[in-house]
Amino acid sequence: MASVAVLTSGGDAPGMNAAIQAVVRVAASRDLDVVGILDGYDGLIDGTSRPLTRRIGGGVSVPVADVDSAGPLGGTILGSSRCPRFHKAEFRAKAAEHLRALDCIGLIVIGGNGSIAGAHAIANEMEIPVVGIPASIDNDIGLTREALGVDTALNTIVEACDRISDTARSHRRAFIVEVMGRDSGYLAMAAAAATAADAVLLPEVSKSFDETVDAVAECIRHSFSSERHKRRTLVIKAEGVGIPTHMLVDEVVAQLEDIDNLEVRGTVLGHLVRGGNSSFRDRLIAGRFGLTAIEALLAGRTDVMVGWNLTDTGEPTSDSFIRLFPIALVLEETQALIDGSSDVIRGRVERMESIQGVLSL
Numbered sequence: 001m002a003s004v005a006v007l008t009s010g011g012d013a014p015g016m017n018a019a020i021q022a023v024v025r026v027a028a029s030r031d032l033d034v035v036g037i038l039d040g041y042d043g044l045i046d047g048t049s050r051p052l053t054r055r056i057g058g059g060v061s062v063p064v065a066d067v068d069s070a071g072p073l074g075g076t077i078l079g080s081s082r083c084p085r086f087h088k089a090e091f092r093a094k095a096a097e098h099l100r101a102l103d104c105i106g107l108i109v110i111g112g113n114g115s116i117a118g119a120h121a122i123a124n125e126m127e128i129p130v131v132g133i134p135a136s137i138d139n140d141i142g143l144t145r146e147a148l149g150v151d152t153a154l155n156t157i158v159e160a161c162d163r164i165s166d167t168a169r170s171h172r173r174a175f176i177v178e179v180m181g182r183d184s185g186y187l188a189m190a191a192a193a194a195t196a197a198d199a200v201l202l203p204e205v206s207k208s209f210d211e212t213v214d215a216v217a218e219c220i221r222h223s224f225s226s227e228r229h230k231r232r233t234l235v236i237k238a239e240g241v242g243i244p245t246h247m248l249v250d251e252v253v254a255q256l257e258d259i260d261n262l263e264v265r266g267t268v269l270g271h272l273v274r275g276g277n278s279s280f281r282d283r284l285i286a287g288r289f290g291l292t293a294i295e296a297l298l299a300g301r302t303d304v305m306v307g308w309n310l311t312d313t314g315e316p317t318s319d320s321f322i323r324l325f326p327i328a329l330v331l332e333e334t335q336a337l338i339d340g341s342s343d344v345i346r347g348r349v350e351r352m353e354s355i356q357g358v359l360s361l
């Protein structure tokens with residue numbers, strides 16, 4: 001029986017399990033078996049895997065029990081890893097050997113931009129087709145408007161900020177809330193717009209230490225001034241902004257010593273944002289990614305990634321929202337997202353600048 005291999009790699013993201021489930025269900029419906037590689041590229045190198053389908057009466061392929069229940073869950077039932085060995089060709093050769101031994105028609109890699117780069121490396125070094133599915137809460141993968149996990153992470157952040165706002169308004173407090181995003185401020189930016197925050201700090205907009213402290217202090221001063229008289233000030237800060245949140249809080253408090261009874265608090269949401277059941281939207285996208293990834297493998301495609309993208313670039317698929325992109329182009333655009341030269345980043349920064357005045361109102 002023909003089979004497909006699937007793995008999850010890099011930073012986990014809600015929606016990875018929904019994508020695994022979709023891959024397995026679609027593959028089973030096409031009479032394929034599915035093998036899950038454990039712990040990302042580590043499992044590929046070490047040859048550790050387990051079946052994700054089984055055959056029942058009449059030889060019908062069906063998902064195994066934990067795949068049936070995995071769809072909603074955050075994290076990944078296959079495990080994930082950062083695997084430094086995969087950067088070395090000798091270990092990738094070992095991985096290719098294990099993959100060959102599984103006798104599958106292709107490998108689906110679900111992961112972030114590093115994992116997609118790894119998929120590109122092996123796709124070019126072996127004859128087995130590889131298709132990527134983008135999953136990263138940071139939304140820092142090129143040529144997909146959204147990666148799996150972004151929507152769930154944003155829902156978590158928005159809910160956390162709403163809860164913080166409840167208590168902040170009760171006591172007239174300022175909160176600086178830090179969200180994940182070392183290189184990408186997307187989560188901070190999108191959350192700031194959705195929570196009517198008073199300011200947002202992004203790594204894409206480089207400000208010195210002093211400028212950052214001054215801007216936050218000024219924002220809080222204005223917000224709590226006798227004219228404006230707000231009851232809550234909310235500043236959302238991306239992790240990648242070069243000042244630790246507790247230090248920013250201390251510096252801002254020192255600048256605002258003249259305001260009576262001022263309370264400024266910092267909250268780092270951290271890994272809370274990574275976990276949790278995936279949202280409807282992430283499950284929807286995961287399902288459609290899974291379907292088009294299997295279709296791409298069955299069509300013999302390799303070194304491509306599925307992207308959620310309503311544009312006329314990329315290759316159309318059976319799904320009007322999903323396009324297929326050569327991974328080389330994805331990696332080029334990912335680099336531009338990271339170094340800020342991408343039109344997408346310029347657009348985000350411009351949009352952010354255009355709403356700065358709105359945020360500070």
Ligand code: ADP
Nearest residue numbers: 010011082083086111112113114115117118121
């Ligand atoms: P993410 O996929 O979430 O971006 P990482 O950047 O840590 O996470 O990448 C996950 C793994 O992908 C790495 O630990 C490594 O095994 C593999 N990888 C990343 N970049 C490359 C590359 N250029 N060549 C080969 N493998 C890579």
